[in-house]
Amino acid sequence: MSYNGTIKPLIVLMSQMTLTKYSHSNLTETDFNLLEETDAADNHTSATTATHLSLQVQLDEQYAGLRVDQVAATIWADFSREKLKQWMNDGYLLLNGNKVKPKTRCEGTENLTLEVDLEPQTYCQAENIPLNIIYEDDDILVIDKPVGMVVHPGAGNPTGTLVNAILHHVPKSVELSRAGLVHRIDKDTSGLLVVAKTLEAQFSLSQQLAKKTVYRVYDLIVYGNVIAGGTIDEPIKRHPVDRIKMTVLPGGRDAVTHYNVKERFQHFTRVQAQLETGRTHQIRVHFSYIGFGLLGDPVYMNRVRVPAGASERLAETLRGFRRQALHAAKLGLIHPRTREEMLFEAPWAEDFKTLVDVLREENKAY
Numbered sequence: 001m002s003y004n005g006t007i008k009p010l011i012v013l014m015s016q017m018t019l020t021k022y023s024h025s026n027l028t029e030t031d032f033n034l035l036e037e038t039d040a041a042d043n044h045t046s047a048t049t050a051t052h053l054s055l056q057v058q059l060d061e062q063y064a065g066l067r068v069d070q071v072a073a074t075i076w077a078d079f080s081r082e083k084l085k086q087w088m089n090d091g092y093l094l095l096n097g098n099k100v101k102p103k104t105r106c107e108g109t110e111n112l113t114l115e116v117d118l119e120p121q122t123y124c125q126a127e128n129i130p131l132n133i134i135y136e137d138d139d140i141l142v143i144d145k146p147v148g149m150v151v152h153p154g155a156g157n158p159t160g161t162l163v164n165a166i167l168h169h170v171p172k173s174v175e176l177s178r179a180g181l182v183h184r185i186d187k188d189t190s191g192l193l194v195v196a197k198t199l200e201a202q203f204s205l206s207q208q209l210a211k212k213t214v215y216r217v218y219d220l221i222v223y224g225n226v227i228a229g230g231t232i233d234e235p236i237k238r239h240p241v242d243r244i245k246m247t248v249l250p251g252g253r254d255a256v257t258h259y260n261v262k263e264r265f266q267h268f269t270r271v272q273a274q275l276e277t278g279r280t281h282q283i284r285v286h287f288s289y290i291g292f293g294l295l296g297d298p299v300y301m302n303r304v305r306v307p308a309g310a311s312e313r314l315a316e317t318l319r320g321f322r323r324q325a326l327h328a329a330k331l332g333l334i335h336p337r338t339r340e341e342m343l344f345e346a347p348w349a350e351d352f353k354t355l356v357d358v359l360r361e362e363n364k365a366y
Contacts, residue, residue, distance in 0.1 A: 056111065069081060085102045124153045126164060127164040132146065139198055193328070208334060209278065216274065219271075220294055230259060232256070236255040264365040272329075317358040
């Protein structure tokens with residue numbers, strides 16, 4: 001089976017990256033959405049200290065006739081609409097320097113400002129958990145996350161997460177939303193994540209993600225024989241029945257994955273995928289949708305598929321690989337302060353490497 005979408009090469013977009021003026025925020029757990037899940041990107045300016053936020057944007061004609069709360073929610077999509085309304089009512093969010101009601105209509109020429117003091121977050125504790133640090137300076141931290149580590153505390157995972165580890169390694173990250181995280185990878189996906197160590201860095205990285213200039217490449221192994229590379233451009237939303245799953249459905253959020261074939265086996269294919277967007281489970285959902293589910297995926301593949309006639313070694317390896325065969329291999333970005341183009345790479349996790357070795361020896365393509 002093959003996907004008949006538009007064929008595009010897997011290309012590095014580093015030369016097209018620019019460091020833009022940025023905006024983000026120090027938010028509570030209920031207010032904040034990681035920007036890889038949103039399309040918020042704008043041209044407003046910001047200045048901030050550890051607990052003070054100062055944002056400003058000059059409106060244009062596209063906002064004429066819209067309610068100011070609607071405009072604010074569009075521009076600063078990482079804040080909840082209720083929080084923005086509260087700040088309008090409290091006089092922290094102003095239109096042309098004046099306090100206005102949320103229902104006030106904009107003319108499209110005004111200056112919208114937000115200036116507010118924010119409380120540091122204390123929603124989880126620091127834990128002395130070892131981190132595999134690929135790169136670190138005063139602004140950013142690049143981590144090779146191991147298989148099995150949850151990125152953020154949640155129901156059933158209050159401790160032992162990447163955020164708990166970051167709070168110990170960088171104590172001042174307690175002042176940042178989600179301890180400086182701007183994107184995430186699944187618990188059982190290994191590989192690269194960038195973490196901001198300052199508000200300025202978090203603003204910049206969030207903006208780069210929103211503008212789709214962060215270069216993210218994943219290695220994966222799928223069931224079946226993928227014929228050629230291509231692009232999967234299909235919207236993704238929460239599954240209407242199984243709330244654990246995401247699925248391709250009309251009305252979902254735009255999701256684009258570019259991919260190339262890297263290595264062929266008899267019954268499997270090693271693929272490299274580049275994210276243009278960053279939706280929850282995007283690669284897993286997209287490849288399941290086109291008929292090439294990820295090897296070992298416990299959510300989008302119902303069972304382990306062992307090819308007929310497989311050797312005992314291959315069958316044992318496949319049955320023992322109990323996670324999605326997915327690794328965040330490359331990460332490219334513009335440094336928030338120096339504007340240097342940076343590209344990081346992380347080697348495969350040991351179980352992924354073993355899997356590939358066994359496939360090369362026991363499932364060779366004819």
